[in-house]
Amino acid sequence: MAGLLTGRVALITGASQGIGHAVAAAFSTEGAALALCARRAGPLERVAAMLLGQGADVLALPADVGKAADIAALAEAVRRRFGRLHILVNNASLLGPMVPLAEYPPEDWETVLTVNLTGPFLLTRACLSLLRAAGGGSIINISSGVGRAARKGWGAYAVSKFGLEGFTQVLADELREEGIRVNAVNPGGTRTAMRAAAVLGEDPGTLPTPEAITPVFLYLASEASRDVTGKSLDARDWIGRSVG
Numbered sequence: 001m002a003g004l005l006t007g008r009v010a011l012i013t014g015a016s017q018g019i020g021h022a023v024a025a026a027f028s029t030e031g032a033a034l035a036l037c038a039r040r041a042g043p044l045e046r047v048a049a050m051l052l053g054q055g056a057d058v059l060a061l062p063a064d065v066g067k068a069a070d071i072a073a074l075a076e077a078v079r080r081r082f083g084r085l086h087i088l089v090n091n092a093s094l095l096g097p098m099v100p101l102a103e104y105p106p107e108d109w110e111t112v113l114t115v116n117l118t119g120p121f122l123l124t125r126a127c128l129s130l131l132r133a134a135g136g137g138s139i140i141n142i143s144s145g146v147g148r149a150a151r152k153g154w155g156a157y158a159v160s161k162f163g164l165e166g167f168t169q170v171l172a173d174e175l176r177e178e179g180i181r182v183n184a185v186n187p188g189g190t191r192t193a194m195r196a197a198a199v200l201g202e203d204p205g206t207l208p209t210p211e212a213i214t215p216v217f218l219y220l221a222s223e224a225s226r227d228v229t230g231k232s233l234d235a236r237d238w239i240g241r242s243v244g
């Protein structure tokens with residue numbers, strides 16, 4: 001039986017754990033071929049091996065989205081292996097220090113904005129010809145609640161997510177006529193390593209798992225959302241919903 005994403009190619013950054021891993025597994029279950037990246041080779045290879053064992057078509061490449069050369073190599077590897085791209089999920093990000101802006105180290109500011117905002121910009125640019133080769137597609141940028149209403153102590157992370165929301169809207173408007181849709185997703189608090197580092201003392205058992213929040217990603221990646229672009233959706237609203 002054909003899946004929701006059969007015949008589609010999806011590139012997901014930061015796919016070795018947490019939300020990126022869960023989205024990769026969900027897309028693969030629906031028939032997508034996958035290109036995955038993260039900085040550390042070991043965890044990424046373990047995820048790729050697991051998905052391959054389940055019959056997935058997977059390209060896994062260690063790459064740092066904060067490095068322009070890694071981004072170029074990643075897009076080129078996707079071009080060589082698949083020749084086109086239908087879905088790009090800009091998921092990788094860094095939390096950075098949780099300190100007031102007055103005390104925020106400038107070098108951390110630079111690193112967080114480079115990975116969380118410039119990385120998606122550069123990777124999207126590098127992938128545009130592949131998305132066009134597919135005849136259209138879906139770009140999904142992972143935002144955050146603090147990218148819509150900021151709170152003290154969230155520093156460059158919050159600022160980068162505000163930037164990503166703006167990037168989403170500008171790009172959506174520019175690519176609308178080409179059938180390339182661009183949307184943002186706020187996952188909401190989710191049971192991952194990043195969340196545990198951000199909110200100390202929280203009981204992870206009270207949070208949805210990364211697997212539970214995948215329906216919104218399936219929706220945005222698939223034909224079910226063919227008219228949706230320039231939006232910012234909440235993953236929590238989609239928990240338990242079936243798509244397609």
Ligand SMILES: NC(=O)c1ccc[n+]([C@@H]2O[C@H](COP(=O)([O-])OP(=O)(O)OC[C@H]3O[C@@H](n4cnc5c(N)ncnc54)[C@H](OP(=O)(O)O)[C@@H]3O)[C@@H](O)[C@H]2O)c1
Nearest residue numbers: 014016017018019038039040064065092093189190192194
């Ligand atoms: N969890 C939440 O509650 C929550 C809430 C709101 C928004 N978000 C957003 O959801 C997304 C996923 O978060 P998560 O909680 O799943 O995070 P996570 O558990 O920390 O996982 C992050 C993933 O990104 C990779 N990564 C980090 N920096 C990278 C870089 N420079 N280049 C390439 N890969 C990189 C990590 O692998 P390596 O370390 O090997 O690179 C890992 O695979 C992020 O955009 C985050 O801001 C999460």
